[in-house]
Amino acid sequence: MAESPLNAIVTVPAVAEITEIKDEIEEVRTFYFSFDHPELERSFRARSGQFIMCTVFGAGEFAVSLPFSPENDRRHLSVRRVGKVTDGLHALRPGDKIGIRGPFGNGFPFDAIKGRNMVVIAGGIGLIPLRSTLVHALQHRADFGRIILLYGARSSRDLMYLSQIEDWRKTEGFEAFLTIDRAEPGWAGEVGFVHTLIEKAKVPVENTVAFVCGPPIMFNANIKELTGRGLKDEFIFSTLERHMKCGIGKCQHCAIGRTLVCTDGPVYTYKQLKTLGEQI
Amino acid sequence: MHILPKSGLPRLVEALGEQHELYGPILHEVSGDALFEKLADPAALRLDAPIPYIPPKAAVFPHFEEILHYAYDRDSKKVDIARTDLVRPKALIGVRSCDLTGLACLDRFYLGQEFVDEVYRDHRRRTFIVANTCLGPFPQCFCVCTDSGPYAVEGYDLNLTDLGDHYLVESGSEKGAALAARLGLAPAGADAAGRRDAAVNASIASFDPAARENKAWISRAVNRLTTGFVKNETWEYIGHQCFECGACSYVCPTCSCFNIEDVTPAEGPTGRIRTWDSCSFEGYSRMAGEHNPRRPIEDRRNKRFFCKLSYSQSKKYLRPGCVGCGRCARVCPGDIGLPNVVQYIRRETTGR
Numbered sequence: 001m002a003e004s005p006l007n008a009i010v011t012v013p014a015v016a017e018i019t020e021i022k023d024e025i026e027e028v029r030t031f032y033f034s035f036d037h038p039e040l041e042r043s044f045r046a047r048s049g050q051f052i053m054c055t056v057f058g059a060g061e062f063a064v065s066l067p068f069s070p071e072n073d074r075r076h077l078s079v080r081r082v083g084k085v086t087d088g089l090h091a092l093r094p095g096d097k098i099g100i101r102g103p104f105g106n107g108f109p110f111d112a113i114k115g116r117n118m119v120v121i122a123g124g125i126g127l128i129p130l131r132s133t134l135v136h137a138l139q140h141r142a143d144f145g146r147i148i149l150l151y152g153a154r155s156s157r158d159l160m161y162l163s164q165i166e167d168w169r170k171t172e173g174f175e176a177f178l179t180i181d182r183a184e185p186g187w188a189g190e191v192g193f194v195h196t197l198i199e200k201a202k203v204p205v206e207n208t209v210a211f212v213c214g215p216p217i218m219f220n221a222n223i224k225e226l227t228g229r230g231l232k233d234e235f236i237f238s239t240l241e242r243h244m245k246c247g248i249g250k251c252q253h254c255a256i257g258r259t260l261v262c263t264d265g266p267v268y269t270y271k272q273l274k275t276l277g278e279q280i
Numbered sequence: 281m282h283i284l285p286k287s288g289l290p291r292l293v294e295a296l297g298e299q300h301e302l303y304g305p306i307l308h309e310v311s312g313d314a315l316f317e318k319l320a321d322p323a324a325l326r327l328d329a330p331i332p333y334i335p336p337k338a339a340v341f342p343h344f345e346e347i348l349h350y351a352y353d354r355d356s357k358k359v360d361i362a363r364t365d366l367v368r369p370k371a372l373i374g375v376r377s378c379d380l381t382g383l384a385c386l387d388r389f390y391l392g393q394e395f396v397d398e399v400y401r402d403h404r405r406r407t408f409i410v411a412n413t414c415l416g417p418f419p420q421c422f423c424v425c426t427d428s429g430p431y432a433v434e435g436y437d438l439n440l441t442d443l444g445d446h447y448l449v450e451s452g453s454e455k456g457a458a459l460a461a462r463l464g465l466a467p468a469g470a471d472a473a474g475r476r477d478a479a480v481n482a483s484i485a486s487f488d489p490a491a492r493e494n495k496a497w498i499s500r501a502v503n504r505l506t507t508g509f510v511k512n513e514t515w516e517y518i519g520h521q522c523f524e525c526g527a528c529s530y531v532c533p534t535c536s537c538f539n540i541e542d543v544t545p546a547e548g549p550t551g552r553i554r555t556w557d558s559c560s561f562e563g564y565s566r567m568a569g570e571h572n573p574r575r576p577i578e579d580r581r582n583k584r585f586f587c588k589l590s591y592s593q594s595k596k597y598l599r600p601g602c603v604g605c606g607r608c609a610r611v612c613p614g615d616i617g618l619p620n621v622v623q624y625i626r627r628e629t630t631g632r
Contacts, residue, residue, distance in 0.1 A: 011398045012348055015359045036359075057352035057359065058550055060542040062568070083568030097352060097359050243567045245540040248395035251557070252537045253564060255583065256573070258592035263394055277508075 007045060010248060013055045013099025014040055020094055024078060024160055028125060029090060030067075032076040033098065045070055047107030048132035049239060049267045052077075053247045055099030059088030063244040065129035065266065066103065069136050078128045078160070104247040105266045108133055108237065110143075113209045116235075117145035119201075121222050123194055123214025124153045127160045129239045129266075130213050138171045145208075147171075148201055152179040152194030152218070156187055177201050195221040198229070205230045211237045212270075223270055233271035240266050281472050282449040282465035284440070289447070292410075292438075293322045293373060295463060300371035300408055303339045305329035316372075316379075327374045327440070330418045331605055335379045335533040336372050337386060340403040343530075344555050347399045347540075351549040363398075364551070369406040375436070378421070378605040380411050381428035382533020384435045385597040389536060393596065399554070408455060411436035415479060417487045420606025422619060424487050425495040428603040431480040441476050448476050494622060498589070501622045502600060504629075506591040510582075514628050518621060519581040521614035526558035528584065528617065531607035534597065535587075537564075559583045585621055 020032040035041040046052070051065045054077060062085045067078050081090045092098070118137050120130050137147045149168075153159045158180075165176050177197045179190035190197060194214070203210075203226075210231060212222050219238065226236055242254035242261040249263035257276025259265065268276075284292060296302060302319040305326050316332035316339070319325055350361035375383070387404060390397040414421075414430035423429030432439055437456030440447040448468055451457040504510050529535040539557040544550040557564060560581060565574040574580055587593050588601040602618050609617025 005394070008395070010395060012361060012363055015361065017357075055350075055542075057350060058542070058544055061540065061552075086568065095357060096354065097357055099350075099359075099361065241567065242573070243565050245538065246397075248397070249393050250390060250395070250397045250536070250538070251540065252559070253539075253557075255559075258586070258590065 007043075008103060008248075009101045011101070013053070013061075013101050015097050016100050018092055018094055018096050018098060021092075025125075025158055027081045027090075028078060028160065029081075030076050030078045031089070031092075031098075032074055033100075034075065035100070036097070044075075044103075046103035048110065048136050049107035049129070050103040050105045051129075051247070051262075051266055052100050052102035052104065053244070054079075054089070055101075056085050056088035056092070057097065057099065060085040061099070061101075061245075062086060063241070063247060063262075065239060065241070067128045067131040069132040069139065071136075071139060073132070073135055078125070078131075080125055101247060104262055106264070108136075108211070108267055110136060110140075113235075114143045115145070115207070117148070117204050117208040119146075119148040119150065119198075119203050119208060119210045121150045121194060121198075121210060121212045121214075122152075123218035124158055125160060126214035126218070127151055130211050131161060131164075133211050134168060134174075138168055138174060141171060141173065146204065147174045148203060149174070149176040150179075150194055150197040150201060150203075151176065152181070152197070152214075154181050156180050156184055156189075175201065193221060194218060195225040198222070198225045203229075209235045209237065211239075213239055227270075233274060234269050236270035237267055238270065238273065240268060242266075281468035282451075282460050283468050283472075284447040284449050284463075284465055286445060286447065288463075288465075289325075289327075290322065291463060292459075293325060295459060296371040296373065296408060296410070297322060300369045302371050302373065303336065304373035305332050316374075319373075325373060327412055327442070329374075331376060331378070331421070331607065333607075334531060335382055335605065335607070336375050337379070337382055337533050337536075339370055339372055340383065340407055341386060341400060341536065341538075341556075344553065345399070346551040347554050348552045349549040350552075360549070365402060367402045367406060369408070370403075371408040371410065373410040374412045374440075375409055376412055376414055376605075377429035377432035378423045378426075378603040379533050380409065380432045380435050381423075381426075381599070381603040382605070383409070385534040385599065385601060385603070386536055387435075388598055389596050408459075409436045409438075411439040411452075413439065413441040413476075413480065413483075415442055415483050417483070417491070418606075420610050421487065421604065422491040422494060422606055423604035424484055424492055425498050426600060426602050426604035428599075430483045431476075441479060443472075443475055443479060448472055491619075494619060497622050497626045498600070498602070500629075501625045502589045502591060502594070504625055505586060505589045510625055511628055514624055515582045518585075518616050518624060519577040519579070521616045522560060522577055522581045523614050524560050524562065524577065524580075525613065526560055527611040527613075528608040529558035529560065530556060531611050532588075533603050533605055533607075534601045535584075559587070581616075585618070588618055589622075 015036045016033040022030040245251035254261035314329040314332045346364040390400040411432045436452040439450040566572040
């Protein structure tokens with residue numbers, strides 16, 4: 001009989017310790033972790049864009065996309081408190097243990113997009129799964145043309161990773177445009193929906209790839225704007241979230257069209273998404 | 281090929297019972313229903329029983345199964361976590377070819393894709409299968425339309441074909457051949473294959489002509505489903521007939537979706553429990569935070585028929601996902617068992 005890929009933890013979660021917890025925005029926290037087993041701590045590798053199944057002992061398991069890049073980036077999860085299991089996670093403190101299976105899924109195709117301009121468009125916590133694309137691009141600055149972040153949220157209190165974005169601005173050629181839905185006192189960025197930044201940032205269409213993640217309405221507005229300007233469907237990437245139980249293509253809860261988000265995704269091109277014939 | 285006199289069947293069962301838990305068809309003493317169950321009494325085995333209510337998949341993919349357990353002590357930060365492995369070797373005796381084909385689909389899906397389902401693998405590695413040729417169809421049967429019966433060609437350790445006063449025994453694996461040798465079964469005569477073929481042909485001939493006519497339409501339904509030519513109105517009609525009870529998934533030999541939940545009892549470690557699930561349930565695709573990408577019933581309903589008939593799913597099973605056992609048609613309160621769905625697809629094309 002066949003065997004599963006050797007680098008993935010398939011059935012029994014590996015135990016990891018939460019080393020540090022950081023409050024990001026309301027109901028969203030970042031949990032830094034390291035594996036208890038020293039060999040695994042050394043050898044664990046996840047591609048940018050993959051996800052893991054995280055066990056909160058006593059509460060259950062949930063699928064969560066990885067915000068960190070495989071190289072020179074601390075291992076962490078950024079999670080919004082949204083249900084029973086994530087409630088349990090938010091109740092944990094540094095020193096507590098969690099379980100991890102994975103990594104699973106396809107990841108972002110960086111090799112195929114070398115030499116292009118990269119535009120990352122995120123809404124709210126949609127920046128979490130796209131964070132690693134920016135970290136990767138900034139670490140491999142020479143492999144990309146312009147690197148542009150267009151990031152929007154309802155209010156300034158809903159913007160993730162603000163201090164990191166300020167750090168990234170120090171890299172030459174990185175451009176970040178931030179927007180919020182309604183004006184606020186003291187806000188120096190843009191006001192309006194995030195797709196309006198495409199015009200303001202003069203996002204190039206030639207030789208460009210876009211990564212888009214956020215709520216469905218924001219996603220659709222940005223797709224319309226990008227494709228309307230002539231960006232081809234196959235150069236627009238997104239990463240999907242679905243109800244998942246196994247992560248390894250067996251429970252089938254994450255089926256979309258003829259694909260499973262856990263093994264065929266979670267990263268899809270817009271060209272693929274169009275053929276699936278289902279809601280994002 | 282060997283001969284097993286009918287009076288010798290208990291010897292075969294007894295030999296399997298030495299190292300296996302025995303499972304097989306029995307008739308419920310009150311209702312008379314055929315059930316495929318763990319045999320409390322090997323003498324209760326009824327190889328002539330009709331298609332069992334729940335398929336033998338339940339023996340290798342239980343309704344309810346603890347896959348691992350853990351205990352976490354927050355004070356000491358100590359975690360004890362381990363696979364729960366209670367799987368004992370099982371012999372499934374009297375598996376009909378539709379259900380055997382169902383197991384083949386589960387094998388290919390659980391063991392043959394990118395990842396291996398280790399829980400299922402542990403069951404299957406310890407399973408001995410004795411298949412049983414159907415000498416005639418039961419009322420709901422249409423395996424002749426789905427290339428899955430009435431005679432099994434692969435996937436068994438031993439196959440029995442009832443030839444009157446004896447069974448013709450065919451070995452399909454080294455395990456099966458070793459058992460036949462150990463029992464000292466007499467070799468079958470030169471005419472055995474011919475007599476078997478005659479019995480199988482007579483069985484096929486006795487299928488209801490309507491079941492046989494559907495054959496062409498099952499392959500056309502595969503084509504239409506795969507290419508998206510089934511009209512939305514047809515799916516809506518089928519969807520509105522659905523009671524969302526999940527019975528079709530429970531009785532289907534190839535339905536394999538499961539749910540997983542961590543359950544902490546009053547005392548003792550938390551168990552990670554996997555249970556059967558059905559894509560017709562509203563909560564199947566609902567995420568934390570109540571977002572549900574798959575809402576209307578017709579959207580959920582057609583998913584199941586895509587799984588049974590579409591080419592993209594067939595690639596995972598290396599055959600269509602329907603094995604023609606007819607159980608869904610028998611249990612569905614909304615009359616949308618798979619044969620009816622094929623008929624609706626036919627009607628929208630031919631008008632009859």
